[in-house]
Amino acid sequence: MPSFVSLNLNKDFLRLYHKGKSCAKPTLVVYCMKNRLGLCRVGITTGKKIGGAVQRNRARRVIRAALQNTLCAHDLAGWDLVFVARTKTTRVKEPVVRAAMEDALQTLGVIA
């Protein structure tokens, strides 16, 4: 099973927001950037705007499940990724988020 390391520094998030490439879908926003570590680092952002703790947990879990399924099919090593949840993410099922995620990653050139 390919794994990932979580991003937890505000510095890394800001670097991706400012210098990374982005692609927005109705259920998801993706920021990406290459790193030289040879492994995949991922951060998930669920802002206060999308709801309370229940909605934020729901969005984070759905994104994480979609990421697991995407990692089974593609190799993302060498990339830093940040996923930002939107309001629609809380009302949507996992395959919808996975489709949006793969579509966005394809647009950004992360996966072929």
Next chain:
RNA sequence: AGAGUGGAUCGGGCAGUCGCGGGUCGCAAGACACGAGGAAAGUCCGAGCUCCAUACAGCAGGGUAACGGCUAACGGCCGCCGAGGGUGACCUUAGGGAAAGUGCAACAGAAAGAAACCGCCGCUUUUGCGGCAAGGAUGGAAAGGCGAGGUAAGAGCUCACCGGCGCGCAGGAGACUGCGCGGCCAUGUAAACCCUACCCGGAGCAACACCGACCGGAUGCAGCAAUGCGCGUUCGCUGGACGUAUAUCCAAAGGGUGGCUUGAGCCUGUCGGCAACGGCAGGCCUAGACAGAUGAUUGCCUUCAAUGACAGAACUCGGCUUACAGAUCCACUCUCUUU
């Protein structure tokens, strides 16, 4: 049958596949069981725990407010009294003191506290003097209410009933209730200042303890000394206490470890109590993360429906308050019909 009152409970269950968190076993691969709530929420009260004198005094400040009990404690809960509402079951109630004092009561009104504008009566006479507070008018509130006697006119001036106050007797654990007697003096506001009684030291797990790389900081003045001033020890102020030089203290990372879950714990039975609650016996172990774990998907069953309410533990408890689709149960009240 209809309408209603009070209380309690549930918040789907089972199974399969992929994945997550900490725990136990294992060299490892992996295996095993466990894994959000009734409000986890708001942070409105009360505690445990930790540090600061195992915390002390005064002032300031804050809180509570009928009575009896429960509790570790409480502003909570139970019972009960008074007041108010309802035909009733039942519900609501920050419910001490206004005769300790101060303030306020706009506008209106003569007057908002020891009153007299219109008015009533007597004398005098066309203007005054004296008596009165029944009636009018204003107001949220007008000097106990209503009736009778009485009078020049009137007035608790006198009397009956009611209301309030004081005293005595009886009942009760007490708040209080009932009866009798007395005299009629007291407008409202204390969620205005205040008074009385009782309670509260401060801060909060981002507390605190230990380890800790790099770069750093503090240890003053007088005196032989005791000591004094200063400084520090978390507190709004003052006092008081403690410490004050060659080894200690402070600070210190994208820090690390502990604190971190066995506890005023839960379930069942029984006994005491109207109840809150307490005693005894037996059984059980039931999240512990540190960017933060429960998701995805499939099938079956119960169901009107379960894809669907409100909603996610962050040191831990006891309460309060607020949010909540739907469902179930228990007790009771009123009305109608039938027997």
Next chain:
RNA sequence: GGCCCGUUGGUCAAGUGGCCUAAGACUCCGGCCUCUCACGCCGGCAACAGCGGUUCGAAUCCGCUACGGGUCA
């Protein structure tokens, strides 16, 4: 997570329980002035976060709720 603070027209804001039918400024609207615009002058619209309580009377006092901010590693 803990501890504090605030909410008054579209914006900034003042406001001793009664004179509040809520001051003022900017904005907006209408009119006057001007050949026209600006400036100026006159007039107008527009608010006490919500619910409940205390009081004769609440923007003000007391609770609860909602929203917005600050601070602590």
